[in-house]
Amino acid sequence: MEVDIKQKILVFFRKNAENYVSGEDISTALGVSRAYVWKYVNKLRNHGYEIEAVPHLGYKIRSSPDKLFEYEVKNGLRTRTIGKKAVHYSESIDSTNNRAYELAEAGEPEGTLVIAESQFHGKGRMGRRWVSPKGGGIYISLILRPDVGTDEIPGITLIAAESIAKVINRITRLSAGIKWPNDIVVNGRKICGILTEIKAQPDRVDFLILGIGINVNTPPGKIPPGGTSLKNETNLSVNRVGLTRDLLEEFEKDYQRFKKEGFSLRETCKGLSLTLGRKVEIREHDRVIKGTAVDIGEKGALIVKNGKGALQRVFSGDVTLFG
């Protein structure tokens, strides 16, 4: 309800961005009292919106803060489930994946979205950290409840990577690609990481948390070595709210397709792969696999050919690229 009214007031302001609008106009348009409008205009001001108020003329919105507020992300979002239900926004959180996991355990439905402006324990793969400074990143986690076995998970991680790479390439004209299994790389540097976590029985996944961290406008000094940001690569700031909506919409399309057809986006993922054709060394628990990455399997595994020509299917692991 709170989210709704804020969203509606903002939509009304923006539709009439050239003019002053009176409290009465808003209260009539939204069907709420003028006192209520006043209360929420002040709440929006507290959230960083500059809203000018001139006696006898009314309100005018001057600027919006660069924040991923749930009512901004949901505003005009063209999805059916992803981000359409509950959206949980925080300024700062330990980890969006942890929060989403708790919410999933408590029964929150597919499509529930957790957003944070910064994470103080952002999680990466293999127990690593994902550096998540305030100001310029997108840190989101989605609850998914596909009816699949755990062997389908690499496919879901890959279609998430694929949908993100596609959106980045569409809006920036960069050439983002996928470093198997779950990184997105631009000009040789990491711009986005995906962390999939699941609760499962061997038969089926109870739920899956898809965590996405993207360096959007993050200043270079706040990015660890080997990483970059969209702004760093393009010299342009990107609207994070719009990008988040684009990502959710693109991912929903691909995920719906996955639910119907399985990993039928395999060829698209192969096309975006920066790993295929490269020499690789992969650490997977206590074994090390060396060879050339030759294919992505039916369910998203990496197929590696060793020196003797034998093929190995790698389910997951820590990949170093050579040559």
Added chain:
Amino acid sequence: MEVDIKQKILVFFRKNAENYVSGEDISTALGVSRAYVWKYVNKLRNHGYEIEAVPHLGYKIRSSPDKLFEYEVKNGLRTRTIGKKAVHYSESIDSTNNRAYELAEAGEPEGTLVIAESQFHGKGRMGRRWVSPKGGGIYISLILRPDVGTDEIPGITLIAAESIAKVINRITRLSAGIKWPNDIVVNGRKICGILTEIKAQPDRVDFLILGIGINVNTPPGKIPPGGTSLKNETNLSVNRVGLTRDLLEEFEKDYQRFKKEGFSLRETCKGLSLTLGRKVEIREHDRVIKGTAVDIGEKGALIVKNGKGALQRVFSGDVTLFG
């Protein structure tokens, strides 16, 4: 500490089961005050132990309740980690797996054991219930933290099944076998089910909950159709505490081997399999696989040959046996 002192008093009583032992004997042997001994003797009585007290003679234990108290299970347990650390006992619980999962989330270590005399929402596979009446069953869940990928889980479930079948066959001379992937069957009827649940990233399992439900002395009227109990099959009551210890010891051996060698108990599991050589129909999510079960794969998958001779690897599913 409480658990310790109860265990020590019981050990002392049982060592001296033919004689009366004085409070002073116990207090000297255990290095605690007589008041303390008195307090814990009364606690044991409240738990159902019949302890006779004769003035000037002392105490004598007459009988012990048929309960899986943590201090009974731990008493003489010859394991290194399994059941050696925290053991959580309840008369009644929603689900031992749920409790173990919560404990694992909170950081409890490998080997932590949850025991209940009954479960009101005992969980089976595929969202089913595991009927868990009071009086005669063993309902336990173990926290495991192996450093493996999710593809290794079927192997761990199978070695658990294998260790349970071995123990049942050793102590009863029945011929228990494994119905892939996770049931133990005696004379065509189910006697034990295993429910493995995991929290994982595709790269690695954070933790695994191994839930085991066994119909030991459960009366026939309380067992669902298609099931049986050890007592029903042998006409003998089985000491549940002793059986639980045997299971934990046997499982630890096989699990340690698994951690060193992977699924090297594959041949043993094949030998105990009731599925191999049979015609099967397997529902795995939205697909149905029909054919003959011909092998158990390197990591515990079932290999099914269809009518055309093609082999399919089945990771998990709901199996019906024919022929």
